[in-house]
Amino acid sequence: MPTEKPWPIEAYLAERLEGAITRAGLSMPxxxxxxxxxxxxxxxxxxATPVALTLAKTARRPPREVAKSLxxxxxxxxxxxxxxxxxxxxxxxxxxAPAWLAANVRRILSAPTTYGSSPVGRGEKILIEYVSANPTxxxxxxxxxxxxxxxALIRILNAAGFEARGEFYANDWGLQAELFGASIRTxxxxxxxxxxxxxxDEGYAGAYVIEIADAxxxxxxxxxxxxxxxxxxxxxxAWGIDRMLDRQERDLTRFGARIDxxxxxxxxxxxxxxxxxxxxxxxxxLTEERDGALWFRSTAFGDQEDRVIVRANGEPTYFLADAxxxxxxxxRGFDRLIDLLGPDHHGHIQxxxxxxxxxxxxRDRFEVVLIQWVRLLRGGEPVKMSKRGGEFIALxxxxxxxxxxxxxxxxxxxxxxxxxxxxxxxxxxxxxxxxVYYVQYAHARIAHVLDYARQQGVPEPGLDAARxxxxxxxxxxxxxxxxxxxxxxxxxxxxxxxPHRIPMYLKxxxxxxxxxxxxxxxxxxxxxxxxxxxxxxxxxxxxxxxGLDLLGVSxxxxx
RNA sequence: GCGCCUGUAGCUCAGUUGGAUAGAGCAACGGAUUUCUAAUCCGUCGGUCGGGGGUUCGAUUCCCUCCAGGCGCGCCA
Numbered sequence: 001m002p003t004e005k006p007w008p009i010e011a012y013l014a015e016r017l018e019g020a021i022t023r024a025g026l027s028m029p030x031x032x033x034x035x036x037x038x039x040x041x042x043x044x045x046x047x048a049t050p051v052a053l054t055l056a057k058t059a060r061r062p063p064r065e066v067a068k069s070l071x072x073x074x075x076x077x078x079x080x081x082x083x084x085x086x087x088x089x090x091x092x093x094x095x096x097a098p099a100w101l102a103a104n105v106r107r108i109l110s111a112p113t114t115y116g117s118s119p120v121g122r123g124e125k126i127l128i129e130y131v132s133a134n135p136t137x138x139x140x141x142x143x144x145x146x147x148x149x150x151x152a153l154i155r156i157l158n159a160a161g162f163e164a165r166g167e168f169y170a171n172d173w174g175l176q177a178e179l180f181g182a183s184i185r186t187x188x189x190x191x192x193x194x195x196x197x198x199x200x201d202e203g204y205a206g207a208y209v210i211e212i213a214d215a216x217x218x219x220x221x222x223x224x225x226x227x228x229x230x231x232x233x234x235x236x237x238a239w240g241i242d243r244m245l246d247r248q249e250r251d252l253t254r255f256g257a258r259i260d261x262x263x264x265x266x267x268x269x270x271x272x273x274x275x276x277x278x279x280x281x282x283x284x285x286l287t288e289e290r291d292g293a294l295w296f297r298s299t300a301f302g303d304q305e306d307r308v309i310v311r312a313n314g315e316p317t318y319f320l321a322d323a324x325x326x327x328x329x330x331x332r333g334f335d336r337l338i339d340l341l342g343p344d345h346h347g348h349i350q351x352x353x354x355x356x357x358x359x360x361x362x363r364d365r366f367e368v369v370l371i372q373w374v375r376l377l378r379g380g381e382p383v384k385m386s387k388r389g390g391e392f393i394a395l396x397x398x399x400x401x402x403x404x405x406x407x408x409x410x411x412x413x414x415x416x417x418x419x420x421x422x423x424x425x426x427x428x429x430x431x432x433x434x435x436v437y438y439v440q441y442a443h444a445r446i447a448h449v450l451d452y453a454r455q456q457g458v459p460e461p462g463l464d465a466a467r468x469x470x471x472x473x474x475x476x477x478x479x480x481x482x483x484x485x486x487x488x489x490x491x492x493x494x495x496x497x498x499p500h501r502i503p504m505y506l507k508x509x510x511x512x513x514x515x516x517x518x519x520x521x522x523x524x525x526x527x528x529x530x531x532x533x534x535x536x537x538x539x540x541x542x543x544x545x546x547g548l549d550l551l552g553v554s555x556x557x558x559x
Numbered sequence: 560g561c562g563c564c565u566g567u568a569g570c571u572c573a574g575u576u577g578g579a580u581a582g583a584g585c586a587a588c589g590g591a592u593u594u595c596u597a598a599u600c601c602g603u604c605g606g607u608c609g610g611g612g613g614u615u616c617g618a619u620u621c622c623c624u625c626c627a628g629g630c631g632c633g634c635c636a
Binding site for chain 2: 033037040048063091093179293295317342343347350419421430433442452508517519521522524
């Protein structure tokens with residue numbers, strides 16, 4: 001029995017279709033490609049192409065007639081494609097041969113750690129900037145969603161042949177940092193019984209600020225209070241920012257989010273990068289002075305209004321530092337930058353695109369994934385979050401309540417741009433309406449079946465035991481096709497920067513496995529059938545493992 | 560006022576650069592357990608894709624307009 005079959009299958013089909021197009025004397029419209037995709041409806045075949053509809057335009061013939069010509073010229077092996085037929089408006093539907101599906105099982109099991117990976121990214125170096133919360137407070141639930149999406153994106157991109165890295169940009173400079181410092185100073189002064197200015201209106205009043213102030217060694221803090229006013233704020237701020245960044249790093253590590261580099265805004269100021277960016281923009285003639293401030297003419301790049309880059313008091317703005325930061329990222333050799341931003345930052349996108357173009361970097365290599373808000377529910381009722389006093393559910397509390405797996409899976413289930421309702425009760429519920437457990441249970445069940453087979457003394461089957469003639473029941477074929485679609489799914493999730501496709505797929509695959517399991521006993525009286533089903537079960541387990549890995553969710557052996 | 564996101568089944572959401580009769584889970588209802596994990600399976604019910612117009616052989620998808628919700632519009636970040 002042959003162990004190798006054409007792979008990946010969509011590339012094979014596209015190649016054969018191109019051959020048929022040429023032989024039939026047809027030609028594709030400019031810029032059009034031969035699309036081969038998994039149809040939504042299983043009745044529409046395992047793979048399908050609308051290429052005849054595309055060709056019909058230039059051929060000036062009815063799509064179904066074009067499809068007929070294509071089929072007449074199409075050459076495919078019978079043990080790869082068992083059927084190719086015209087359907088609907090002129091679609092060509094392919095049914096994969098059981099021999100190919102069985103070969104795919106062997107392929108999965110012979111390289112279990114790489115199934116689903118592909119080279120489509122061609123080594124493109126991508127930097128994902130994500131979370132990037134202000135180091136003036138604990139990470140919140142939206143940060144947690146960003147952490148899930150960013151980290152999953154890195155994993156998915158790397159699986160698809162990109163070289164993706166994660167970076168966290170900490171705004172440890174500027175007005176917010178000073179306000180934070182002033183707030184800590186007030187709490188410290190209160191603690192040692194001194195009079196101090198009240199916390200500024202725009203300052204930080206959360207309980208964590210008191211904790212930070214309480215940790216300052218008293219003698220050291222007293223020394224700081226002798227410094228000039230601004231020095232005081234900066235000194236207390238530096239202390240607090242270090243504590244907050246430690247805490248954020250601890251939370252993100254616990255959450256499993258990959259941060260390859262923690263980048264501090266202050267590095268850019270101290271190293272002269274911000275000043276350099278200013279000088280460069282001036283040199284390019286893209287700035288003007290107005291009202292004592294220096295403005296970047298971002299309207300020349302499609303922004304709605306010009307933006308201040310140096311304030312009248314001589315201080316550079318956050319925007320100028322961010323411009324320097326993005327310049328630095330490109331200068332470090334990244335081919336593409338992807339920023340994950342919260343919904344309150346969308347006004348920032350246009351000006352960033354503008355300044356990137358102004359600094360002579362390719363504008364289309366800067367992408368933004370906008371992440372919408374999270375609404376926390378408990379048993380269907382919104383969790384009240386009071387802004388006063390800075391009370392909110394921190395990432396740490398979320399993880400204490402629902403755990404890493406449930407949190408990540410829930411954050412990754414929805415498209416980033418969709419506002420998310422996160423039900424804390426549902427996330428820990430051990431029942432069928434909880435998708436995390438549904439998927440994890442499928443993996444645990446597989447592990448259990450394999451374990452059971454070993455206990456029964458069933459010999460470890462060789463790969464040749466994955467015989468197509470023994471894997472022909474409807475539920476079995478559905479499962480075989482399900483695992484066959486995994487590699488193209490990963491590639492598509494990477495291409496569209498859409499991690500949510502993975503949990504969606506895993507939920508469907510879990511349903512397919514559960515159905516197979518229910519209808520067909522894996523360890524049964526027939527040794528050959530048992531061997532074939534064991535291999536399919538193992539291969540399915542590999543796909544669950546790989547898929548959950550891409551989400552950073554654990555694949556338990558038992559539940 | 561301007562900009563961005565969202566609007567799909569009772570609820571929560573998918574819908575692959577414009578493709579097939581718009582799908583899934585939950586909820587509701589009815590079934591399945593001498594069985595490798597019932598944290599499971601099988602079935603039924605459920606739709607003016609926010610409204611209207613346009614482009615197209617074809618629109619949930621693209622364009623225009625209106626409506627509703629969220630967010631932003633600072634020499635804060």
